[in-house]
Amino acid sequence: MIKTDYRPIGLRRMLRWLPALIWMGVIFWLSSRTGEQLGSVLPIFKYILPWMESFDWGHFVAYFVLALAMDYGFGSKADAWRMKLLIVFLCFLYGVTDEFHQFFVDDRTPDMMDLRNDAIGAALAMLAIKIPFIRRMWRKVAP
Template sequence: MKGKLRYAPAVICMLAIFISSSRSGEQLDSVLPWFQEWLPFLTDFNPMHYVAYFILALTISYGMGKRAGTWKGCLLNIALCVLYGITDEWHQSFVPMRSPDLLDLLHDGMGAAAASLLVLLFYSLFNRRRTRNYSTR
């Protein structure tokens, strides 16, 4: 994929987050037992913030390409995810039985930071290995 089309997975992920956030508290509570069958330790959907924003950060990294493997790209990715998290929390203020929560935003940022740092580490290790292979020839 070239250019802006590389960001399509990130847009799809943002759309999925938006749709999930549009569900009322009552709707989410009715689906929780189904998730608990697969994940018995799940008492609420708070861990899903980590997962959703981890995936969002990975998709943004894909869109960024090699820039995601720099500190500047890593920080930009986290900032974009947190910004989207802010808009998501604001959006929830209009949904019945939902409200904005700073703790949710913290979880969003933590998921995004974990993914962004993982991408940065991957690029660092990959580039170190590639550089070492060229220098031994």
Template sequence: MTRPGLAAFAIRACPAALVMAAIFYFSHQTGDDLNSLLPWFQRWVPSMMSFDWGHFVSYFGLALAFLWAFGESRPSWRTQAAVVLLCGLYGLTDEYHQRFVPGRSPDLADLRNDMIGAALAMLFVRLPGISALFSFLVRRLIPGARR
């Protein structure tokens, strides 16, 4: 990657860095702090009591931000698989980090929800209308985007 290419990638990666920082912030909250938020949501969707929507939504967003960082207007399946893998790796570090936060612990179900969110984000951008919108935005907003 040339220096201008590296600088462009660094700029494109800013949304992913911000999403990762937000995930880290919420991951660093104690169990008591987070437990005050969950009952509100679970009251609205009681059938999803065992599904952690916070992880799903966070990693859905992280996957889209990682995909943006790649700068491809029509991302390949290989690129999308790399995005899901990156989300999984970050999810592993997130679960490890939770070992050191009072009232939190690593949980494979959380990692599962992370990966479901990332994978569904990649399927979401494959939908015809969403794919066209994503392609348009990448071409318009990212100078030198790969087609």
């Protein structure tokens, strides 16, 4: 078989991590904004689900996306449950650094509930892509 892709394998693996690294940068940038600058990022959820007032949907969505980007970075290795757990753990660790970063931003404070929401978002992303029909679609997009 003739190989048509002349890029080194290491470069392809590194490029797979680009979405996760970019998204981590987006999270860092958002954490650099004051609460007033952010306003309410996802007010529709608070309107639809008023009993979840204390749930920060912004953190949930940010870490749901980060987990998917990390899953893409790991590629087919991420299909194993232990890798899914590793991805949730890595997202949680990044959440810890995010909360530490917020300690230095005016009008922002570290919050354990944000870490909870980060972990829930990452865990639900990993559970969602373990559902067989979603997994098949995901692997077509992210082989």
